[in-house]
Amino acid sequence: MRVKYKVWLVDEEVILGDGGYRLLSLIDKNGSIRQATAEMDISYRQAWGRIRKMEKRYKKPLVETHTGGQSGGGASLTPEAKELVKRYRLFRAEVDKAINDSFQKYFSDL
Amino acid sequence: MRVKYKVWLVDEEVILGDGGYRLLSLIDKNGSIRQATAEMDISYRQAWGRIRKMEKRYKKPLVETHTGGQSGGGASLTPEAKELVKRYRLFRAEVDKAINDSFQKYFSDL
Numbered sequence: 001m002r003v004k005y006k007v008w009l010v011d012e013e014v015i016l017g018d019g020g021y022r023l024l025s026l027i028d029k030n031g032s033i034r035q036a037t038a039e040m041d042i043s044y045r046q047a048w049g050r051i052r053k054m055e056k057r058y059k060k061p062l063v064e065t066h067t068g069g070q071s072g073g074g075a076s077l078t079p080e081a082k083e084l085v086k087r088y089r090l091f092r093a094e095v096d097k098a099i100n101d102s103f104q105k106y107f108s109d110l
Numbered sequence: 111m112r113v114k115y116k117v118w119l120v121d122e123e124v125i126l127g128d129g130g131y132r133l134l135s136l137i138d139k140n141g142s143i144r145q146a147t148a149e150m151d152i153s154y155r156q157a158w159g160r161i162r163k164m165e166k167r168y169k170k171p172l173v174e175t176h177t178g179g180q181s182g183g184g185a186s187l188t189p190e191a192k193e194l195v196k197r198y199r200l201f202r203a204e205v206d207k208a209i210n211d212s213f214q215k216y217f218s219d220l
Contacts, residue, residue, distance in 0.1 A: 001120070001121045004118045004120045008113070009112075009217065010111070010114045015111060084220070088216075091212050091213065094215075095209050098204075098205065098212065099117065099205050099208065099209075103201065105201075105204075106198075106200060106201040106204075107197060107201070
């Protein structure tokens with residue numbers, strides 16, 4: 001037996017969950033929405049749909065795109081998105097630990 | 111902004127989540143499956159379906175029924191179910207607190 005859980009940050013509607021966190025993290029890592037979607041099972045159009053939805057609900061821009069330059073453009077997270085992603089990562093790690101500790105405490109012998 | 115989450119105890123398949131916990135708790139409180147279902151939005155047939163599924167996955171009987179007697183019969187939890195429900199309640203309360211504490215720590219200013 002093990003524990004399974006899902007966590008979301010919500011504000012009437014869901015702002016950020018593990019899926020949105022993963023998308024933003026991959027954009028941050030790759031500097032590109034296309035490369036981020038290649039690592040997830042979603043299309044470029046779906047990625048933008050998710051980003052726009054998160055931005056609308058969070059009420060702040062999260063992803064900005066750049067054109068031209070040596071790298072031929074790309075995408076990056078806004079400072080607000082970088083902060084949100086960083087906090088979500090720490091929050092998620094802490095919640096992971098807390099839930100697993102409680103699970104061990106109450107159910108490890110079942 | 112607030113935090114939302116779901117927790118389940120799983121063993122390949124889900125054994126117990128908030129819905130199953132609520133059903134078992136209400137049977138324990140009311141001593142009757144019918145009265146338990148009256149407090150939830152499910153039918154008697156659905157309740158038994160859920161109980162059988164939980165029992166199959168937990169591999170132990172959870173609910174037993176009684177016929178006759180002054181009260182005209184009823185249902186009660188097995189000792190194993192009482193223990194499981196008790197632990198789930200404590201586990202859930204601890205997880206509630208941990209998640210909300212972490213949420214406050216990381217997101218209360220956003």
